[in-house]
Amino acid sequence: MDFGPHLLLAVLEGAVGAAVLALTALGLSLVFGVMRVVNVAHGEFFMLGAVVAWFIASPIAAHPAIGFVAALAIAPLVAGGIAVVVDRLVLKRVEYDPEATIVGTIGVLYIIQQSALMIYGPEARPVEPPFNHRIALPWVEWGDSGLSFYYPWGLSTTSYKLFVIVAAVAILVTFWSVMSRTRLGLIMRATQLDRETAVAFGIPVQRVYSIVFGFGAALAALSAVLIVPIQQAHYLMGHDPLLLSFIVVIIGGLGSVRGTVVAALLIGMSDGIISVFLSPTLSKILATLLVALVLVFRPQGLYGKKMA
Amino acid sequence: MTLRLEAINTGYGQVQILYDLSLEARPGEVLCLLGRNGAGKTTTLKAIMGLLPLRSGSITLDGQSLSDLPAHQVPGQGVAYVPQGRRLFTELTVAENIEIGLMTRGKSHRTRDRVLSMFPRLQDRLDQPAETLSGGEQQMLATARALCLEPSVLLLDEPTEGLQPSMIALIADTVRAMRTEGQAVILVEQRIDSVLALADRVAFIENGRGREVMDTADLRDDPSLVRKYVGI
Structure with missing residues (x-):
């Protein structure tokens, strides 16, 4: 395949990764932004979404779309519900102390991971996509008769991958609307900006924290349900999303929604392109190097605010 | 509505700031808290808002306990707070x-x-x-x-800090309007001219303990107390 079509393929793969990464990292960023909690268990809520999706979709013998839609609705609720319980049982009890919550969420990480191993097992299992048509992609060439389209061999994607990109964009827009246009969003932003003043204006910060922690976990689970028909559900699948989410949130600026989306695009796209042309390991090395450079030259990230 | 603090003790962590402080803010009056930096004036306002848990004592609004409520329910009872440094979102x-x-x-x-x-x-x-x-x-x-x-008690923490005279006048007009409407205003203020112009009563706080409470008119006649407790 020529370089041009090859690049298009890499960009499409990168866009799928970026879309899912943006959703996952947004959950992490939201939790840190509002609660100042570094949720080390965030990747496990991602894994939980994929595993629950398998449990919901696999027994349904009817059309795969029914199982998928059910998983899309239920898995984020399950992950969000468990996150609310974690908030009440762990985070609230350590009074959201930054260091204690890191240790607490490490414990939660192992509890969820090992519970998944015991209940779900060590196998990697697929969830059938609701639809998965191959779509051949055209390319252009300059021939004797001028510019013409042709379909290079191997240049194709699937309808499901395109759906993942569209769905992620729709969820991001919905998230943005909730945060900027609704009363709940206003309350969350006010809590993020000044917890004490928020309390002084009647905002039940404890309840807001529970909602935010649940919401963050649900976003991770939602992105996992979207990706599990492409990857497979496995009890150790939370590691990479956690690492990449941290990279994205640090580069974008802790707590910045805009920064998270921009950094997810940057990291997701470069991951896809470098993985296709060179190697997936090299893409991770470069992303980690980028984090190091950001921490040295712009510690607050692309869109973060300098700490006073 | 009358806000009453009875022998409250509170502080930050292990550090106690207020010792058995008692105060009363009545409807339609401006009560000013005066004292040196670190005397406990801001701590008193935060304690009223429930932002600092009481170790002992009670805070009531027309007999209803505020100190037993979760902090986020205090403003719902009609107590509004303008913090020092504005603390806007x-x-x-x-x-x-x-x-x-x-x-x-x-x-x-x-x-x-x-x-x-x-x-x-x-x-x-x-x-x-x-x-x-x-x-x-x-x-x-x-x-x-x-x-x-639409509070019945308004807490103002150094509202004129760093403001030009026209703004100070506007804030003073607002405080007077609140008083006219029958609200109780508790004002923490360092500018003595503002205190004398606005307050009906002045409560001195020293090292977290309540000292004299007096009418502003009496303070005008005997400014030595200001020197004693505020140092100016």
């Missing part, structure tokens, strides 16, 4: 800061219009982030946000 717009104030007690946009009519300059800046306002405008917004609660 800086990245939110003026309109959103106002909206937070309205939400606290479920007040309508009629309340918003009434409050904004007191601070017309905010009307032109509704879509501006609060952090882009001047110091005086930020103080107007902090006060407007608190007034959106």
Whole structure:
């Protein structure tokens, strides 16, 4: 395949990764932004979404779309519900102390991971996509008769991958609307900006924290349900999303929604392109190097605010 | 409504700041807390708002306990707070800061219009982030946000700090209007001229302990107490 079509393929793969990464990292960023909690268990809520999706979709013998839609609705609720319980049982009890919550969420990480191993097992299992048509992609060439389209061999994607990109964009827009246009969003932003003043204006910060922690976990689970028909559900699948989410949130600026989306695009796209042309390991090395450079030259990230 | 503090003890962590402090703020009066830096004036306001848990003592509003409520339920009882340094939600717009104030007690946009009519300059800046306002405008917004609660008790912590004289006059007019409407105002203020011009009574706090409480008229006659407790 020529370089041009090859690049298009890499960009499409990168866009799928970026879309899912943006959703996952947004959950992490939201939790840190509002609660100042570094949720080390965030990747496990991602894994939980994929595993629950398998449990919901696999027994349904009817059309795969029914199982998928059910998983899309239920898995984020399950992950969000468990996150609310974690908030009440762990985070609230350590009074959201930054260091204690890191240790607490490490414990939660192992509890969820090992519970998944015991209940779900060590196998990697697929969830059938609701639809998965191959779509051949055209390319252009300059021939004797001028510019013409042709379909290079191997240049194709699937309808499901395109759906993942569209769905992620729709969820991001919905998230943005909730945060900027609704009363709940206003309350969350006010809590993020000044917890004490928020309390002084009647905002039940404890309840807001529970909602935010649940919401963050649900976003991770939602992105996992979207990706599990492409990857497979496995009890150790939370590691990479956690690492990449941290990279994205640090580069974008802790707590910045805009920064998270921009950094997810940057990291997701470069991951896809470098993985296709060179190697997936090299893409991770470069992303980690980028984090190091950001921490040295712009510690607050692309869109973060300098700490006073 | 009468706000009463009875022998309250509170502080930050292991450090105790207030010792058996008792105060009373009556409807239609301005009570000013005076004392040196670190005497416990801001701590007193935070304790009233429930932001600092009491170790002992009680805070009541017309006999109803405030100190037994979770902190976020205190403003719902009609106690509004303008913190020192304004503490606006800086990245939110003026309109959103106002909206937070309205939400606290479920007040309508009629309340918003009434409050904004007191601070017309905010009307032109509704879509501006609060952090882009001047110091005086930020103080107007902090006060407007608190007034959106239609409070029966208003707590003001150094509202004239760093403001130009025209802004100080506007804040003073607002405090007088609150008093006229029958609200109790507790004012923490370092500017003695503002205190003498606005307060009906003055309560001196020294090292976290309540000292004399006196009418402002008496203080005018005997300014030695100001020298004693404030050092100026």
